Amino acid sequence: MRHSGGVRARIEGQGSGGSETTVNAAAAISARGISKSFGDVRALRGVDLDVRQGTVLGLLGPNGAGKTTLVRILATLLAPDAGSASVAGLDVVADQNRLRERIGLAGQYAAVDENLTGLENLTMVGRLYGFRRAVAKRRGRELLEQFDLVEAASRPVKTYSGGMRRRLDLAAALVAKPPVLFLDEPTTGLDPRSRLDLWDVIEKLVSQGTTVLLTTQYLDEADRLADRIAVIDHGSVIAEGTPDELKDRVGGERLEVHLEDASQATAAAQALATMSDEQPLLSEALIRIGVKGRSGAIIEAVRRLDGAGVGVDDIALRRPTLDDVFLALTGHAAEDGDQA
């Protein structure tokens, strides 16, 4: 699969010790040919990435795709085997100490201290950045306000809900007002309400100029938050573009038909085949097929199925999901991804 659009220099022949092409200095985050293996596992295979300042890049991929590995490299927590990257104008390897003050990292597993209160946690982080106690506390209060945690400020974190912990973790990442923020699956495991709240917070940060690299397994999250999306699978970026561009590649709306009788699946697939350029996807009594135009698709499908004598339980159109993106781009469903 080709990369789509953009000013991306493809780096060929990344060897160990080979000279690397310079990163894009105008971007807030720029990576070229980043590779990383853990023993036999090639977690990243030459990743190129650019994130313009003040924008959100959604790094979309299934479990094991390499998202966290890439984030850890860009956040200076892990050294790449090959390739180079700069964040906020600093090299992730050569300038790692200076860079740490300019980035924030928040993730799936909140890294706050359970036994401290919200305010104590944030004050402690401020102290770690070298703020005087009063300054650290003031910044902590400011963030608690911003993240709607004022009422919980003096309660131990172990009494917080999952959503509150995640907000506090994000607040902790923002203590030093970093211009670049890494969010590694920030909403995985959250209930829908907390998810929406966190999305609002992230949008606000971006509107204030923060550059965000956000990893996610959810297309809807990337869709809502990301200016551009990079799809990563098996350690390689396999597609990159705006949400609209990616959706176009997936093929627009999906028609889902639940049959009364799974034994009629083949007959149903045949009846629907010419409605799409793609092969229908069969899964017992469920048929999924990409359709081009939304209008009239359901009526057309019902007419065809009726003509073929196929009984239908339910029929609906829905937008592409992550699975559809993966199926279209890789030929396998996201949850099939083996870890190699």
Ligand SMILES: Nc1ncnc2c1ncn2[C@@H]1O[C@H](COP(=O)(O)OP(=O)(O)O)[C@@H](O)[C@H]1O
């Ligand atoms: N410290 C590690 N040791 C060994 N294998 C690892 C380590 N970290 C990640 N991996 C492997 O690298 C691959 C990519 O993992 P990861 O970056 O965590 O993916 P993601 O965040 O997209 O789920 C997986 O196959 C994972 O098992």
Ligand SMILES: [Mg+2]
């Ligand atoms: Mg991960």
